[in-house]
Amino acid sequence: MTMFLRCVSAEFAKIFTTRLWWILAIVLFCYIGLLAGGLAALFAGIQTGVISPDAVNTGGGSTDLGSLPALIYSFASSVGYVFPVLLGALATTGEFRHQTLTPTFLATPRRGLVLGAKTVTLILVGAGFGVVALAASVGLGGGVLSAFGVDALLIDSETWLLVARTLLAMGLWAAIGVGLGVLVPNQVASIVIVLAFTQFVEPLLRLAASFLEVTATIGNFLPGAASDALVGSSFLNLANPSASMPLDWWQGGLVLLGYALVATVIGYAVSWKKDVT
Amino acid sequence: MSAGAVIEFHNISKHFGGVTAVNELSFTVEPGRVTGFLGPNGAGKTTSLRILLGLVAASSGTATFGGVRYRDLPHPLETVGAALEAASFHPGRTARGHLGVYAIAAGLPRTRVMEVLTQVGLAAHAAQRVGGYSLGMRQRLGLAYALLGDPGVLVLDEPINGLDPEGIRWIRGFLRDMAAEGRTVLVSSHLLSEVAQSVDDVVIIARGELVHLGPLSSLDTDAAPQTIVDSPDRENLAATLTAAGISFSIGRTGLLAATGDPARLGHLAFEAGIELSVLHRQKAGLEDSFLALVGGGHSL
Structure with a gap:
């Protein structure tokens, strides 16, 4: 157990002795801050009539957006989840790329222990990214809502449950990043997969899946959909209101955990326990 | 410092696909002496050392330190210090940060980091990112990693590669000192002349097989005057x-x-x-x- 804790501690040191973590954190904060702040201003403006509905092309749809604060706050995970995935994937593929597996395995020859420690560490750092993302979505987005006179629901227990579930989701996404990293140790390939899948492939799949009842059920098990189910709110669910009943929040969490575990276990077999040359 | 242990290769073989990199390699390395592990490039030296250190799985045979496989050592870095040829550093990490990570992993006191950096002459560059290091400095940092746990066994793969003349003189003295303290020192090289001044014993391999084993003087023959x-x-x-x-x-x-x-x-x-x-x-x-x-x- 002490050995495992030392490994976790060493994995933390690995992350915080390079610049990647704070660069990603700053970009995450700015990105989510702009998005949450900007859209909070737009929607709150429409809701309070500061912005005339006629000035906005709503496509004839309803301007009733459900809980506006929850929608704004959920940007932390529904948009920001790519950052912990990237961190997890880069932390793992970097070991292969810079050949630091050699000193790592010399210091701790039990490789499964090292991978477990890396996963635990990234879950915690991923949750830390969740704090950063929430600071942007709740802090800036909530601030803008209040400025427009919309109740930011900051003393609402639902809001704080959403915050807690967002932290969990961000941690699990970082673990998925670790799994992807051992599954595809080539760093460039790993980054391309993360960006292509999260920004392009999955949104399209979710949209396509929503057209039929059967595929919509399957679509609920896509990682992004599971994440949104876990957090409980997402603009992507608003985009296709016809989607079948999403998973319960805990089901969504288990699906995410499943993706992380499956990728990590397969990755362990295909790359992590292989010869280090 | 832990006591120097005997390194033992016992019938080690390694096949990569259909290619035999190491074939039935057996030899022992004694404490208190510097042993040169020699052979041309591609002879299987690095593969043998990586098998010894548990980084590469042998196709057959065992390699041990005092009878214990590397992965079964209770305190690996305090028993065996290894510097392998590949530059295994994250270029964005400082030398201190790099060594700090592994000191934590091995449960060593953080003070060891500056001690070993001083020992290899890198104390002034401790806060510099490794990406800006010269080849010679990287070699020294690799050596610092090997010394982190003050081990009784040193396994060094081509430690002289890339060193300047002053560095070469330094490492020769360093190897002698380490052996004089009772440590087991195994040093690989593809050039005998690089290590001839420092080694007591030689293990020579070619095409993955042992071709000569014995004290350095055993090479001093005069077969074709x-x-x-x-x-x-x-x-x-x-x-x-x-x-x-x-x-x-x-x-x-x-x-x-x-x-x-x-x-x-x-x-x-x-x-x-x-x-x-x-x-x-x-x-x-x-x-x-x-x-x-x-x-x-x-x-x-």
Whole structure:
């Protein structure tokens, strides 16, 4: 157990002795801050009539957006989840790329222990990214809502449950990043997969899946959909209101955990326990 | 410092696909001595060392430290220190950050980081990112990593590669000191001349197989002695050698006669009335013995 804790501690040191973590954190904060702040201003403006509905092309749809604060706050995970995935994937593929597996395995020859420690560490750092993302979505987005006179629901227990579930989701996404990293140790390939899948492939799949009842059920098990189910709110669910009943929040969490575990276990077999040359 | 343990390779073989990189390799390395692990590039040195350290799985056989496999060592970094050829650093990490990570993983006191950086002469560059290091500095940092746990066994793969002359002199003294303290020191090199001044024993492999094992002096044979002889009248000298039945080849500084007896050549020349400008015996060096053992050094 002490050995495992030392490994976790060493994995933390690995992350915080390079610049990647704070660069990603700053970009995450700015990105989510702009998005949450900007859209909070737009929607709150429409809701309070500061912005005339006629000035906005709503496509004839309803301007009733459900809980506006929850929608704004959920940007932390529904948009920001790519950052912990990237961190997890880069932390793992970097070991292969810079050949630091050699000193790592010399210091701790039990490789499964090292991978477990890396996963635990990234879950915690991923949750830390969740704090950063929430600071942007709740802090800036909530601030803008209040400025427009919309109740930011900051003393609402639902809001704080959403915050807690967002932290969990961000941690699990970082673990998925670790799994992807051992599954595809080539760093460039790993980054391309993360960006292509999260920004392009999955949104399209979710949209396509929503057209039929059967595929919509399957679509609920896509990682992004599971994440949104876990957090409980997402603009992507608003985009296709016809989607079948999403998973319960805990089901969504288990699906995410499943993706992380499956990728990590397969990755362990295909790359992590292989010869280090 | 932990006590130096005996390193033992026992029938180690490694096949990559259909290629045999290491074949039935067996030898032991004793504490208190510097052992050179020699062979041309591609002979299987690095693969053997990585098997010893548990980084590469052997196809068959076992490699141990005092009878224990690396992965079963309770305190690996405090038992064995290894510096392998590949530069295994994240370029964005400082030297201190790099060593700090592994000190934490091995449960070593953080003060060891600056101690070993001082020991290898990198203390002034401790806060510098490793990406800006020269090859020689990276070699020293690799060595610092090996020393982190103050181990009784050192396994160093080509530690002299990339060092400047001052660094080479330093590491030679360093290796001697380590062995004098009772540590087991195994150093690989593809050049005997690089390590000939520091090693007590040599283990020579070629094409993945053991070809020679023993003290360095065991290489100091004189199997094919030669004498260099020359004259302003080289044609006449050549004819005289031929007449006396001594074979020779024409070298850069004269005729290379296949005999270890310069006096006989001098007498032959004297009798034939030939003036000699060069006459000295050339001893086959360690390097020649080494090259003969590894197959003429065709892959060097």
